[in-house]
Amino acid sequence: xxxxxxxxxxxxxxxxxxxxxxxxxxxxxxxxxxxxxxxxxxxxxxxxxxxxxxxxxxxxxxxxxxxxxxxxxxxxxxxxxxxxxxxxxxxxxxxxxxxxxxxxxxxxxxxxxxxxxxxxxxxxxxxxxxxxxxxxxxxxxxxxxxxxxxxxxxxxxxxxxxxxxxxxxxxxxxxxxxxxxxxxxxxxxxxxxxxxxxxxxxxxxxxxxxxxxxxxxxxxx
Amino acid sequence: xxxxxxxxxxxxxxxxxxxxxxxxxxxxxxxxxxxxxxxxxxxxxxxxxxxxxxxxxxxxxxxxxxxxxxxxxxxxxxxxxxxxxxxxxxxxxxxxxxxxxxxxxxxxxxxxxxxxxxxxxxxxxxxxxxxxxxxxxxxxxxxxxxxxxxxxxxxxxxxxxxxxxxxxxxxxxxxxxxxxxxxxxxxxxxxxxxxxxxxxxxxxxxxxxxxxxxxxxxxxxxxxxxxxxxxxxxxxxxxxxxxxxxxxxxxxxxxxxxxxxxxxxxxxxxxxxxxxxxxxxxxxxxxxxxxxxxxxxxxxxxxxxxxxxxxxxxxxxxxxxxxxxxxxxxxxxxxxxxxxxxxxxxxxxxxxxxxxxxxxxxxxxxxxxxxxxxxxxxxxxxxxxxxxxxxxxxxxxxxxxxxxxxxxxxxxxxxxxxxxxxxxxxxxxxxxxxxxxxxxxxxxxxxxxxxxxxxxxxxxxxxxxxxxxxxxxxxxxxxxxxxxxxxxxxxxxxxxxxxxxxxxxxxxxxxxxxxxxxxxxxxxxxxxxxxxxxxxxxxxxxxxxxxxxxxxxxxxxxxxxxxxxxxxxxxxxxxxxxxxxxxxxxxxxxxxxxxxxxxxxxxxxxxxxxxxxxxxxxxxxxxxxxxxxxxxxxxxxxxxxxxxxxxxxxxxxxxxxxxxxxxxxxxxxxxxxxxxxxxxxxxxxxxxxxxxxxxxxxxxxxxxxxxxxxxxxxxxxxxxx
Numbered sequence: 037x038x039x040x041x042x043x044x045x046x047x048x049x050x051x052x053x054x055x056x057x058x059x060x061x062x063x064x065x066x067x068x069x070x071x072x073x074x075x076x077x078x079x080x081x082x083x084x085x086x087x088x089x090x091x092x093x094x095x096x097x098x099x100x101x102x103x104x105x106x107x108x109x110x111x112x113x114x115x116x117x118x119x120x121x122x123x124x125x126x127x128x129x130x131x132x133x134x135x136x137x138x139x140x141x142x143x144x145x146x147x148x149x150x151x152x153x154x155x156x157x158x159x160x161x162x163x164x165x166x167x168x169x170x171x172x173x174x175x176x177x178x179x180x181x182x183x184x185x186x187x188x189x190x191x192x193x194x195x196x197x198x199x200x201x202x203x204x205x206x207x208x209x210x211x212x213x214x215x216x217x218x219x220x221x222x223x224x225x226x227x228x229x230x231x232x233x234x235x236x237x238x239x240x241x242x243x244x245x246x247x248x249x250x251x252x253x254x255x256x257x
Numbered sequence: 258x259x260x261x262x263x264x265x266x267x268x269x270x271x272x273x274x275x276x277x278x279x280x281x282x283x284x285x286x287x288x289x290x291x292x293x294x295x296x297x298x299x300x301x302x303x304x305x306x307x308x309x310x311x312x313x314x315x316x317x318x319x320x321x322x323x324x325x326x327x328x329x330x331x332x333x334x335x336x337x338x339x340x341x342x343x344x345x346x347x348x349x350x351x352x353x354x355x356x357x358x359x360x361x362x363x364x365x366x367x368x369x370x371x372x373x374x375x376x377x378x379x380x381x382x383x384x385x386x387x388x389x390x391x392x393x394x395x396x397x398x399x400x401x402x403x404x405x406x407x408x409x410x411x412x413x414x415x416x417x418x419x420x421x422x423x424x425x426x427x428x429x430x431x432x433x434x435x436x437x438x439x440x441x442x443x444x445x446x447x448x449x450x451x452x453x454x455x456x457x458x459x460x461x462x463x464x465x466x467x468x469x470x471x472x473x474x475x476x477x478x479x480x481x482x483x484x485x486x487x488x489x490x491x492x493x494x495x496x497x498x499x500x501x502x503x504x505x506x507x508x509x510x511x512x513x514x515x516x517x518x519x520x521x522x523x524x525x526x527x528x529x530x531x532x533x534x535x536x537x538x539x540x541x542x543x544x545x546x547x548x549x550x551x552x553x554x555x556x557x558x559x560x561x562x563x564x565x566x567x568x569x570x571x572x573x574x575x576x577x578x579x580x581x582x583x584x585x586x587x588x589x590x591x592x593x594x595x596x597x598x599x600x601x602x603x604x605x606x607x608x609x610x611x612x613x614x615x616x617x618x619x620x621x622x623x624x625x626x627x628x629x630x631x632x633x634x635x636x637x638x639x640x641x642x643x644x645x646x647x648x649x650x651x652x653x654x655x656x657x658x659x660x661x662x663x664x665x666x667x668x669x670x671x672x673x674x675x676x677x678x679x680x681x682x683x684x685x686x687x688x689x690x691x692x693x694x695x696x697x698x699x700x701x702x703x704x705x706x707x708x709x710x711x712x713x714x715x716x717x718x719x720x721x722x723x724x725x726x727x728x729x730x731x732x733x734x735x736x737x738x739x740x741x742x743x744x745x746x747x748x749x750x751x752x753x754x755x756x757x758x759x760x761x762x763x764x765x766x767x768x769x770x771x772x773x774x775x776x777x778x779x780x781x782x783x784x785x786x787x788x789x790x791x792x793x794x795x796x797x798x799x800x801x802x803x804x805x806x807x808x809x810x811x812x813x814x815x816x817x818x819x820x821x822x823x824x825x826x827x828x829x830x831x832x833x834x835x836x837x838x839x840x841x842x843x844x845x846x847x848x849x850x851x852x853x854x855x856x857x858x859x860x861x862x863x864x865x866x867x868x869x870x871x872x873x874x875x876x877x878x879x880x881x882x883x884x885x886x887x888x889x890x891x892x893x894x895x896x897x898x899x900x901x902x903x904x905x906x907x908x909x910x911x912x913x914x915x916x917x918x919x920x921x922x923x924x925x926x927x928x929x930x931x932x933x934x935x936x937x938x939x940x941x942x943x944x945x946x947x948x949x950x951x952x953x954x955x956x957x958x959x960x961x962x963x964x965x966x967x968x969x970x971x972x973x974x975x976x977x978x
Contacts, residue, residue: 045588046496048411052680055699084678085409088496143977144404144673175408175675233677238695238814240677240685 037061037252040076042106042122044068044097048084049232053119056232059245060252068100078115078251079106081122083175083230093136093178094124103129115159115251116224120176123216123226132219132226133191134183139176140209146175148240150202151215151229155195158218160225163250170243172229174207179228181210181217188212194220199227262286266293272625279619287557287605288613292620294523294561295530298789301624304755305787308629308764311772316781318744318809324535326370326447326519327437328783330744332706332809335441336696339373342381342434342710342749342805344788348490349431353398354405357431358493359565361406364435366519366568369502372445372509373437376679377694378407379710380417380433381749381803385426386643387662392421393976395429402493403433404673409495410502413682414674415692416708421662422715424639427793432749432786434710434805438696445509447518447528448535449571449597454515456529456540456595457577459584460501460567464550467491467524467563497566504587505568513576513583520567526560526620528569529595530603534621536571539600545607546594556612560605571597631765632758637855638796639718644850651893651919652959654845656969658890658920659897663844666901666970669977681705683813687902690738690886691808693816705813707741709806713889714751714799719842720857721763725770725802727857730865730924732806733778734886737869738927739816740876741808743778748785748804753797755789763800764789771802777862780806815879820902822882824950827936828907829943830892831872831927833864838921844889845920858923865925871941872927880935887926893919893956895928896947900954901967909947913957 039057043050043065050065057063057080066073068086073079086097097103103125110116110131118126126132139145150171153164164170183191188211191197199216206213208228216227231244259265263273266289276292277283284292294300302309314322320337321329327341345360361378368375380403385392396419407414412435449456467490508514516536518528525542533540544559554562572580577593584591598604603620605613646657658664671686683705684693691707711732717724733743748771753760775782791798810816821828840846841854876884883903887895892911900907912918929936929943936943953962 046409046499048409048499048675048678052678055680058699084411085496085499088409088494090496143401144408144675146672146675146677173677175677230677233680236680238683239680 038076039063040066041080042066044086046085050082053080053082053232056235060248068102071101071105073105081118083120094128097125098129110224118226126226131224136178137180137182138178144177148173149205152200155198160247164246171241172234172244174229179208181214290557291526295620296624299522304627306626308768312782313775319781323784326367337439337441339371340436341784342747343786344749345431352490353395354402357399357402358406359491360433362493363521364433368435368437370517370519372443373439375412375437377436378414381710382419383425383430406495408675410499411678413676413678415676424799428791428798430751432803449532450536452599454571454597455593457570458594459591461497462548462550463562464564491563491565500587500589504589513579515571517570524562530620533617539598539602541604542595543606629755629761631762633762634759637853641852642847646848659969660972665972669973689818690735693739695813703812705810707736707739707808709735712803714801718799719853721766722770723857725767726774727924729774732804736808737873738884741810743780743806743808745783746806750787751801753792767802817881817884819885821899821905821949826930826949827933828930828947829936829945831943833868833925838917838923843922881931883930885928891920897966900963906951906953907949908955911956
């Protein structure tokens, strides 16, 4: 399994994502200015900031050469995981439905949260059990998931709402406590919590390994 | 009649005459502007330099001492940790968000200027009491600003401290500390070298922000016209700095640069002349080559602008193409603005026109140093704090102490910071007495460091000598709790106007206390910063010598937290023989509105160091579940904090009628918990005081539910609601 981790100018968690991926397979950096995905088996768009995000989070990154290649990769069925800013970028790029709005608290918030896996028939969660609780940190200012009711109903019908904050753990006012979603085809996922910061009990939790392990198990080693 | 220009720029008549003598003529306007900044308190340390010579600056682990952008210590296996703390007090008092943000930006640049990748930020903050709307505004702005910069650049904010005291009402303190990691061989000097080599300015364009910051803001008391100084506060752009940082680190990896220096206070003037001074060379600078934000900037403005996110480097001409290509990759602007000469002169040109010609030595070394004139006050100069606690009942006092602004949980602040990026953070804020980072996030290796930043200014106000010893020992105690052996210390000396005899006395005694404590601990100062003139109409701030220490931990997995974990664990106290807690200058005394004493009980520093060494060994052994330093609020507060952290109660046999036993303070005591065999094995002998268990804290016949104690500690939430 080879993961590719995209690096934009201003990405902060790309090295953390790289380290997390390497616990489950091989991993390399994909530079924002390159259209070449180096034949990786799955793409991770990490957290941090892309191009400073002074306009609207994720708004600039969608125009980068690498995102053109990622869109084609996704259209061909490749698995793409967007974490935090990566989730925001995927929404801006139209690869995922909905949008991320400023937290109801209007502040940056970093907190260990419990999230519940709603669906496990997904390349991102199939090693989990339905309803499994995962302890994973969030850290963001703009993480309140929003989609119009009609879109949400369609997403529910297609089992696209894959991750919810556990009761009492919604850190940002997300609609229905939504923490992570997939596209209709199920091969593109975005989540606000940072699983790459939950792959080692020494630094707090290993629960985030679920996503990387699920992806790695897609491809024979 | 208007005052002569040199006085408006903050120079005395005698200093002006000395400048004329050094130049053998009168300086022109540009030269005067440059001199006024280079000879300001902020750049020249003219009232503190002589005192600072008392501090120990050598030690077995020291790799780079004071004088470089940051100091560095050896943490084993060829790995170095570079670190430094710096103040951004005056800018933060004028505009807290940008002041604090650029404080973080500045200290980050100091660290990557020496070739180290920044891996952690800590902050030390002081504000007036929370009842003051101005203090709440400053707190909110400063915390947002620190988070904005640190979170955006991918460097975790792993610890810090904040105190609220009336003495900081007009002069808040915002000190930021940064640590970086590098292989020994990568540590880089700022010394310009190689005649004919090129001077290259990297990063942001130069604008009018921060013009005169060093002289007008940093070296004079604030007054009612603060608002008019707003344009001199710099504006930060963490996205620019992130790219500049990555470009600089890649350039150093590839050995493209001969030397690197950040641009901070006094901008190009200060960085260029310090590079030239360290390298014993001259520099020619052409201001017409400096990329500008505004076309019509005067040469003097270009030379002293404090625009952020800029770095200065020296390269061999043959490496220019390589530098250009790496900067292009990171989308970082770079411009050749001058070259290294053998003249030992700082020459400033605009194209072919020579605008200034000053000896480097005169700029950097020849500012007169002043002896301060310490006079000990005969009575306490600070007024008693307002009384906020009427009850003498210990049952009522404990929750009030936990809810007090200085002791309450800092969670509402640190939740606004990212403490985990870079995957090194093993103990996050509130999980242990010091932050714990692993050095190697990419492998199975277990070596790490502990970091803490400390100073209780009220204790220093009571007794500058003993209070400063306490600050150093408190910092070392926090490291001991996680098993970290201190390797080096950085300091930020925040004081009032040193030209006033009682402030001079505070400074003199404080530096002496720091020197004596450090000699006993065997820890050198690796670098730091002095911030003077922190006073206004209300008098000086509490003297606040903030100290930050870095210590080595052989195995981070063993580092204990500060929570009671297991029912049935024994609770013990380790303290120097004959330790007597005292209420003088304590948090309880503050809440009771008692006068600050003039003098604190003396400390047997050697005995405290011995206890710390024993606790450190215990923490490293991995046998204990909880190790917590007993600090403000005394033993009752320390026990309550461990209960709240672990969500479990405890029963302890303290003398419930003795306020000194419950709430008395003094440096050197630790609270430990663990299995009975582990606690009984503790040497020096531990005094067992109780056991962990239940859902309430019982001290003799007094009892509080853990839920009640936790809720009391959440008082800061309301400020950020």
